[in-house]
Amino acid sequence: xxxxxxxxxxxxxxxxxxxxxxxxxxxxxxxxxxxxxxxxxxxxxxxxxxxxxxxxxxxxxxxxxxxxxxxxxxxxxxxxxxxxxxxxxxxxxxxxxxxxxxxxxxxxxxxxxxxxxxxxxxxxxxxxxxxxxxxxxxxxxxxxxxxxxxxxxxxxxxxxxxxxxxxxxxxxxxxxxxxxxxxxxxxxxxxxxxxxxxxxxxxxxxxxxxxxxxxxxxxxxxxxxxxxxxxxxxxxxxxxxxxxxxxxxxxxxxxxxxx
Numbered sequence: 564x565x566x567x568x569x570x571x572x573x574x575x576x577x578x579x580x581x582x583x584x585x586x587x588x589x590x591x592x593x594x595x596x597x598x599x600x601x602x603x604x605x606x607x608x609x610x611x612x613x614x615x616x617x618x619x620x621x622x623x624x625x626x627x628x629x630x631x632x633x634x635x636x637x638x639x640x641x642x643x644x645x646x647x648x649x650x651x652x653x654x655x656x657x658x659x660x661x662x663x664x665x666x667x668x669x670x671x672x673x674x675x676x677x678x679x680x681x682x683x684x685x686x687x688x689x690x691x692x693x694x695x696x697x698x699x700x701x702x703x704x705x706x707x708x709x710x711x712x713x714x715x716x717x718x719x720x721x722x723x724x725x726x727x728x729x730x731x732x733x734x735x736x737x738x739x740x741x742x743x744x745x746x747x748x749x750x751x752x753x754x755x756x757x758x759x760x761x762x763x764x765x766x767x768x769x770x771x772x773x774x775x776x777x778x779x780x781x782x783x784x785x786x787x788x789x790x791x792x793x794x795x796x797x798x799x800x801x802x803x804x805x806x807x808x809x810x811x812x813x814x815x816x817x818x819x820x821x822x
Contacts, residue, residue, distance in 0.1 A: 569592055569594070569602060570602055570605070570606060572592065573588065573599075573602060573603070573606065573612075573619075574606070574611060574612075575638070576588075577612055577619065577620075577621040578621065578775075581620065581621050582618060582619070582620050582621070583618050583619055584617055584618040585599050585600060585603070585617055585618050586617070587618075588618075603618075603619045606619070607619070638773045638774075638775060638799075641773040641774055641775075641797040641799050642665065642666045642669045642773050642797075643669050644797040644798070644817065644818045645666055645669060645771050645772070645773055645795050645796060645797050645818075646666070646667075646668075646669025646670045646671075646672070646673055646771075647669075647673050647818040648795045648797075648816050648817055648818040649670045649673075649735055649769060649771050649795045649816075650670050650673030650674050650677075651673070651818075652733065652769065652793065652795075652816070653674060653677055653680070653733065654677075654732075655677050655678045655679050655680070656678070656679040656680070657677075657679075657680060657681075657732040657733060658680075658681040658682075658683065658729075658730070658731045658732050659680065659681070659682055659683070659731055659732060659733045659734070659735065660682075660683045660684070660731045660733070660734040660735065660761045660764075660765055661682055661683070661684045661686065661689050661735050662684070662685065662686060662689075662714075662734070662735060662736045662737040662758065662761065662771075663684070663685050663686025663687070663688070663689060663712055663713060663714030663715070663737065663754070664686065664712065664714070664737030665688075665737075666737055666771050666772065666773060667684075667686060667689055667735060667737050667771060668686070668688050668689050668692045670735060670771070671689065671692040671693055671696070672692070674696070674699060675696055675698075677699075678698070680698075680699045680700065681699070681700040681701075681702065682699055682700070682701050682702070683702045683704060683724075683729060683731060684701070684702070684703060684704065685703075685704040685706070685714050685715045685716070685720055685757055685761075686713060686714050686715075687703075687708065687713045687714065687715070688713045690703045702729075703715070704720045704723045704724060704757070705719060705720065705723055706718070706719035706720030706721075706723065707719065707720070709751065709753055709754065711751065712751055712754060714754055714757075715757075716753040716754055716756075716757060717753065720757050721756055721757060721760055724757075724760050724761070724764060725760070729764060730764050730765075730766075731761070731764055731765040731766070732765070732766060732767060733765060733766075733767045733768070733769065734761045734762060734764075734765035734767070734768045734769070735769050735771050735795075736758055736761060736762065736768060736769070736770050736771070736785075736791070737749075737758075737770075737771055737772070738758075738770050738772050738776060738781070738785065739751075739776065739779070739781030739782070740772075740776050740777075740778075740779030740780050740781040741770050741772055741776060741777060741778075741779070741788060741791075741794060741808065742777070742778050742779065742780055742788070742804060742807070742808070743788055743804075743807035743808050743810065743811050744780070744807075745780035745784070746784060746785065746786055746787045746788045746790075747770055747784075747785040747786045747787070747788060747790065747791065748779075748780050748781035748782070748783060748784055748785060749781050749782070749783050749785055750781040750782050750783070751783075752782065752783045755783050755784075755785050758785050758786075759785060759786060762785075762786055762790055767792050768790060768791050768792055768793075769791060769792065769793040769794070769795050769816075770791045770793070770794050770795070771795045771796075772794065772795075772796055773796060773797055773799065773800075774796055774797050774798070774799030774800035774801070775799070776796075777794075777796060777800040777801055777804040777805060777808070778801055778803070778804030778807075788808055788811050788813055789811050789812060789813065791813050792813065792814065793813065793814045793815070793816050794808055794813050794814070794815050794816070795816045795817075796815065796816075796817060797817055797818070798817060
C-alpha cells in the first residue's frame with residue numbers, strides 16, 4: 564500500500580474508533596510495525612493525531628479535518644459515486660459552477676460526453692482536471708490561493724464573478740457539513756463568501772458531499788439547507804440525516820439510485 568492511501572486509511576479508522584493500535588494497523592495493512600510508527604509520527608507532525616504507547620489517539624482538540632492531500636484520497640470510492648451522480652444532472656450547453664474541494668474534481672471526468680459546456684470554477688484542482696478536456700470552456704475565478712483547500716478566495720475572486728454579471732445554470736457546492744438543523748456549513752471561513760455568491764448567481768444548486776458530511780455541522784454557516792435543490796451523496800450517508808434533509812424539500816440523489 565502506498566504511503567498516502569495508508570495515511571488516509573489510518574485517519575478513517577481513527578475517526579471511526581478514536582484510537583488505533585500499531586500492531587493491529589500493521590496486520591491490517593500488511594506492513595511492518597516500524598512503518599506504521601513512521602506513519603503515525605508524520606501524521607502527528609501534521610496535528611491530526613496524538614501518539615501514545617502502542618498506538619495513537621484522536622482527541623477532542625485534534626478532531627479537525629486532515630490536510631488537503633489526505634482528504635483528497637480519503638473516501639475516494641464514495642466521492643467517485645458522488646461525482647457520477649452530479650455529472651448526470653448536467654445538460655449539454657449549460658454554464659455550471661463547480662466549487663473547489665476534494666469531492667468536486669470527481670465530477671469532471673464524467674462530463675466528457677457533454678457538449679457545449681462552460682464551467683466556472685474557483686478550484687485549482689478542478690481547473691487542472693478540466694484542462695484535460697479541451698471541449699469544455701473553462702473560466703477560473705482568480706484571487707488569493709488558499710493552499711490548504713487549493714481554492715481561490717477573497718475579494719478578487721468575488722469581483723471576478725460580479726464584474727461580468729456571470730450567471731450559471733447550475734452550481735455544485737462543496738461543504739464541510741450539511742444538516743437540516745444547521746444548514747450548509749464549511750470549516751474554512753474564507754471560502755464561504757464565494758460559495759454564497761455562487762449560490763446567488765445560479766438558478767439551480769446542488770450540494771455535493773460524501774456520506775461522512777451528512778448530519779455534520781462545520782464551523783461556518785453558508786446557507787440554509789433549503790438553498791439547495793439537490794443533495795448529491797453516496798450510500799454511506801446516514802439515512803436519518805438524509806430523511807431530515809429531504810423533509811426540507813431537498814431532493815437526495817445517489818448514483819446507485821439511477822441518478
